[in-house]
Amino acid sequence: MNYDSFEQLSKYREIAPINKEHGVYLADCTENSGMFVKKVMTVYNRRVFDLLKAARVPGTPEIFCICEANGTLTVIEEYIEGQTLEDFAEAMRLREPSGLTPSAAAAIIIKIAQVVKRLHALNPPVIHRDIKPSNVILTEDGRAVLIDFNAAKFVSGSKSEDTVLLGTHGYAAPEQYGFGESGEKTDIYALGVLLRELLAGPDAKDASLCGDYAPIVEKATRLDPSGRYDSADEFIKEVERVYAAAEPHEAISRGSGSFLPPGFRTGNKRNMVLGTLGYAFIFFEGVTFLCPSNSLTDIISTKVFFTLICLTIVACLFNYRGIWNWMPLTRDSNMIVKAIGVILLTVISLLLLFFATILVVMALGGL
Numbered sequence: 001m002n003y004d005s006f007e008q009l010s011k012y013r014e015i016a017p018i019n020k021e022h023g024v025y026l027a028d029c030t031e032n033s034g035m036f037v038k039k040v041m042t043v044y045n046r047r048v049f050d051l052l053k054a055a056r057v058p059g060t061p062e063i064f065c066i067c068e069a070n071g072t073l074t075v076i077e078e079y080i081e082g083q084t085l086e087d088f089a090e091a092m093r094l095r096e097p098s099g100l101t102p103s104a105a106a107a108i109i110i111k112i113a114q115v116v117k118r119l120h121a122l123n124p125p126v127i128h129r130d131i132k133p134s135n136v137i138l139t140e141d142g143r144a145v146l147i148d149f150n151a152a153k154f155v156s157g158s159k160s161e162d163t164v165l166l167g168t169h170g171y172a173a174p175e176q177y178g179f180g181e182s183g184e185k186t187d188i189y190a191l192g193v194l195l196r197e198l199l200a201g202p203d204a205k206d207a208s209l210c211g212d213y214a215p216i217v218e219k220a221t222r223l224d225p226s227g228r229y230d231s232a233d234e235f236i237k238e239v240e241r242v243y244a245a246a247e248p249h250e251a252i253s254r255g256s257g258s259f260l261p262p263g264f265r266t267g268n269k270r271n272m273v274l275g276t277l278g279y280a281f282i283f284f285e286g287v288t289f290l291c292p293s294n295s296l297t298d299i300i301s302t303k304v305f306f307t308l309i310c311l312t313i314v315a316c317l318f319n320y321r322g323i324w325n326w327m328p329l330t331r332d333s334n335m336i337v338k339a340i341g342v343i344l345l346t347v348i349s350l351l352l353l354f355f356a357t358i359l360v361v362m363a364l365g366g367l
Helices: 003-009 046-055 083-096 103-118 184-200 208-222 232-245 270-288 296-318 320-326 335-366
Strands: 012-019 026-029 036-041 063-069 070-080 137-139 145-146
Touching: 003 063, 003 208, 003 270, 046 063, 046 070, 046 320, 063 083, 083 208, 103 184, 103 208, 184 232, 208 232, 208 270, 270 296, 296 320, 296 335
Parallel strands: none
Antiparallel strands: 012 026, 026 036, 036 070, 063 070, 137 145
């Protein structure tokens, strides 16, 4: 036992079970504010978690502490606020009989595949082996986060076969049942199944139900790994090609294409309550905002301008309508670079709003 790790682990306290059967708990820390996830595992690959902790792969939870003792591994990782893809897809099916639009499904699968691409680019490559809707969290700012690395392993390059099934029936590739060794193409298979499910529903087994994406699903889910895409990058490019050819584009994933304002895009009740209170506060402040002039035009324009400033800041911070796609910095995988990009985008948006308001006021004054 590493006593430094044990001492670090003792700073985290279990608050409530998330999945007690699988040893997953919500925790807090005596030294830091915020929430964390504590996972206690008996089946694991310690080296995978060590690499993930050191690499800090964007699109995966940050790992803060790893402690191994008595045949168990305890991991403290970042708590991801959001909604699982499983819950989101179900909510969409309840709202619309057809469920997710093809463009929405493609936008989500691209985000997940980009995380897989980063994992496969590690040295050695890490394969997840349990990609499924309940292991993907969609955040309010439009990210897709891949969680639960209990089944993950390194790519060894050997010809040995998997002897223990680690994964979930329906998403696990044939090689995970002992017909070969898991590799990068194992995750490609799961991405294909996930894309098929998002396009045609959870009970769909036929790629032909997937419209323009049918050839991609068919190739990604071939039983023989040699017939699948060679890499996550190749899979992404094919999905992006079909997505780009769709005209006109349908509303894409939550946080990018939804017209609902931030706070209402996930269907999360707590976020909706906070969003309602936040927007009510913004509009209240806008109505009561003091104006130095008694002119009716000045009063209206000042109050409207103040309200628009607040709404613009919210839109930039929470990636409303995919606004982050307008600036390369906000698409960077480095969180510091992305934060700088969001700040710059907010400043630019406010300047554009300022000049637009001046033009409108001048036009109204000339009438």
